[in-house]
Amino acid sequence: MSLQHIEQRVTIPAHGGGTSLGADFPRLASRAVVRFLSRYGILIAFLATWQVSSSAGWVNAAVLPPIDTIVTALWNGLAGGTLLGDIAISLQRAGLAFAAAVAVAIPLGLFMGQVRAVETALDPILQVFRQTSALALYPVFILLLGLGEASKVFVIFWATLFPLLLNTISGVKQVDPKLLEMARVYGATRLTAFRRVVLPGAVPSIFVGLRLSATTALLLLIASEMIGANKGIGFQVMNAQYNFQIPLMFAAIVILAGLGLIANQALVSLQRRLCRWSSPID
Amino acid sequence: MASTSGGEVTIRDLSKSFTLGGRPLAVLRALNLDIRSGECLVIVGASGSGKTTLLRILAGLEAADSGGVAIDGSPVHGVGAERAVIFQEPRLLPWLTVLGNVAFGLEVRGMPKAEAEDKARFYTALVGLAEFSDAYPRQLSGGMAQRVGIARALTVQPEILLLDEPLGALDAMTKIGMQEELARIWSEENVTMVMVTHDLEEAIYLADRVLILPREKGGTARLVEVELPRPRDRSESRFVRYREELLREFGLH
Numbered sequence: 396m397s398l399q400h401i402e403q404r405v406t407i408p409a410h411g412g413g414t415s416l417g418a419d420f421p422r423l424a425s426r427a428v429v430r431f432l433s434r435y436g437i438l439i440a441f442l443a444t445w446q447v448s449s450s451a452g453w454v455n456a457a458v459l460p461p462i463d464t465i466v467t468a469l470w471n472g473l474a475g476g477t478l479l480g481d482i483a484i485s486l487q488r489a490g491l492a493f494a495a496a497v498a499v500a501i502p503l504g505l506f507m508g509q510v511r512a513v514e515t516a517l518d519p520i521l522q523v524f525r526q527t528s529a530l531a532l533y534p535v536f537i538l539l540l541g542l543g544e545a546s547k548v549f550v551i552f553w554a555t556l557f558p559l560l561l562n563t564i565s566g567v568k569q570v571d572p573k574l575l576e577m578a579r580v581y582g583a584t585r586l587t588a589f590r591r592v593v594l595p596g597a598v599p600s601i602f603v604g605l606r607l608s609a610t611t612a613l614l615l616l617i618a619s620e621m622i623g624a625n626k627g628i629g630f631q632v633m634n635a636q637y638n639f640q641i642p643l644m645f646a647a648i649v650i651l652a653g654l655g656l657i658a659n660q661a662l663v664s665l666q667r668r669l670c671r672w673s674s675p676i677d
Numbered sequence: 678m679a680s681t682s683g684g685e686v687t688i689r690d691l692s693k694s695f696t697l698g699g700r701p702l703a704v705l706r707a708l709n710l711d712i713r714s715g716e717c718l719v720i721v722g723a724s725g726s727g728k729t730t731l732l733r734i735l736a737g738l739e740a741a742d743s744g745g746v747a748i749d750g751s752p753v754h755g756v757g758a759e760r761a762v763i764f765q766e767p768r769l770l771p772w773l774t775v776l777g778n779v780a781f782g783l784e785v786r787g788m789p790k791a792e793a794e795d796k797a798r799f800y801t802a803l804v805g806l807a808e809f810s811d812a813y814p815r816q817l818s819g820g821m822a823q824r825v826g827i828a829r830a831l832t833v834q835p836e837i838l839l840l841d842e843p844l845g846a847l848d849a850m851t852k853i854g855m856q857e858e859l860a861r862i863w864s865e866e867n868v869t870m871v872m873v874t875h876d877l878e879e880a881i882y883l884a885d886r887v888l889i890l891p892r893e894k895g896g897t898a899r900l901v902e903v904e905l906p907r908p909r910d911r912s913e914s915r916f917v918r919y920r921e922e923l924l925r926e927f928g929l930h
């Protein structure tokens with residue numbers, strides 16, 4: 396397979412009389428390196444600076460431990476299983492809340508975007524709720540639901556609900572009425588027009604909401620786990636700091652960053668598959 | 678491909694007015710017209726003379742105040758399967774491919790996807806876009822997009838095709854090519870065509886008859902029969918004389 400491939404490429408210069416494979420390869424390779432560096436160069440430089448200044452003693456290594464110590468702590472935490480339990484409980488909290496927000500916000504938003512009367516009636520209260528910080532309401536939720544799982548999941552749900560709801564509503568409202576009229580000319584019923592025109596038209600905006608909500612979910616997860624929790628990644632960050640296990644604290648922070656990146660990447664690739672028609676994403 | 682008979686439009690005492698800035702604005706006044714089955718009627722008139730309004734009433738997108746429209750004897754209430762509309766903008770669904778857009782009308786009317794796409798393939802080829810079947814609207818030029826809109830309308834095999842300045846947004850070169858294409862489609866598809874344009878040359882090139890909507894409110898609509906053999910030659914002396922006659926009707930010559 397690979398031999399065949401090379402053979403095919405070698406024959407190209409014979410037809411076109413262009414550059415040979417020998418001259419092509421270093422150029423392609425160096426272009427790949429340039430592309431890699433232009434994307435990750437600053438990140439690599441940042442990590443390298445951290446590592447060097449910490450191990451050389453330019454910064455307090457007790458506060459900013461060298462990267463390799465953090466990686467070791469991360470490895471021990473994962474291989475030893477201590478951090479795995481935290482990851483599981485955190486994913487459960489954020490996942491439950493996010494799923495509930497999706498289940499409520501998308502249908503409600505599609506409905507609100509379609510029916511003006513519903514939107515008019517609900518908009519003022521939505522604006523008030525949206526402008527009230529979920530963190531400020533957390534004590535209220537604790538009073539209502541206790542200091543257990545319910546209040547944690549609920550505060551995350553509350554905060555993730557609004558970005559998704561508002562983006563779904565605006566996605567529906569942005570659908571071009573001229574397209575709806577076109578569908579009507581072909582005899583589309585309201586339901587068909589909704590399924591074939593409104594829904595696909597709102598998808599890009601719904602994804603904007605999903606990505607915002609995923610970010611918010613992780614943010615609120617950590618905040619809620621810093622109060623009255625004895626497990627979870629957010630708890631580990633606080634607890635490790637309290638016990639002065641700084642490498643472990645950073646390991647927990649790295650896991651958080653990783654979860655955020657994975658969630659975003661998952662949504663981006665889902666969006667790519669569903670929205671191939673629109674201009675390339677990002 | 679389309680029906681061999683039918684597509685006869687009767688317009689009787691059709692009136693329509695809008696309220697604009699609190700005042701009533703009479704747009705169409707007691708219009709009477711018979712559009713023959715299979716004919717190409719082109720509507721011209723000054724901007725604001727009610728061309729679009731008339732076409733939208735024919736499409737069933739707008740209701741008349743009094744009087745009415747009948748198609749093959751039955752009065753029009755709302756949209757109908759025997760009519761298709763081509764708007765000035767292509768109005769394509771950006772998330773569907775060219776083929777998906779062309780098949781859209783049939784699918785909305787309940788035809789299974791595979792069957793609809795089979796038919797759509799024929800009309801996509803008819804407008805010269807066979808190679809672009811899998812392209813998305815954002816990858817098309819304005820002229821190509823409009824051809825997709827035309828194919829979508831043809832695919833439902835209407836008896837009456839209503840077109841509101843379908844070539845108005847295209848550049849001059851593309852436009853002439855598309856006029857030839859419309860003339861060819863009309864002669865092949867045996868469909869009644871009612872088309873609005875502000876381009877007099879386009880009107881003479883395509884029309885069996887040209888309907889001139891009056892400039893002043895209260896004036897009367899005029900009909901000009903274009904008796905030229907097809908395909909028409911724009912540089913021919915009789916073609917030029919028709920152009921002068923239409924210009925005179927507009928008081929511009």
Ligand SMILES: Nc1ncnc2c1ncn2[C@@H]1O[C@H](COP(=O)(O)OP(=O)(O)O)[C@@H](O)[C@H]1O
Binds near residue numbers: 696722725726731
């Ligand atoms: N929905 C509407 N509401 C109020 N006035 C309208 C509406 N549609 C059209 N009009 C008015 O009716 C007149 C005729 O419009 P239109 O049929 O679009 O003219 P044309 O297509 O010949 O340029 C214009 O003066 C326009 O402002």
Ligand SMILES: [Mg+2]
Binds near residue numbers: 728729
């Ligand atoms: Mg108009």
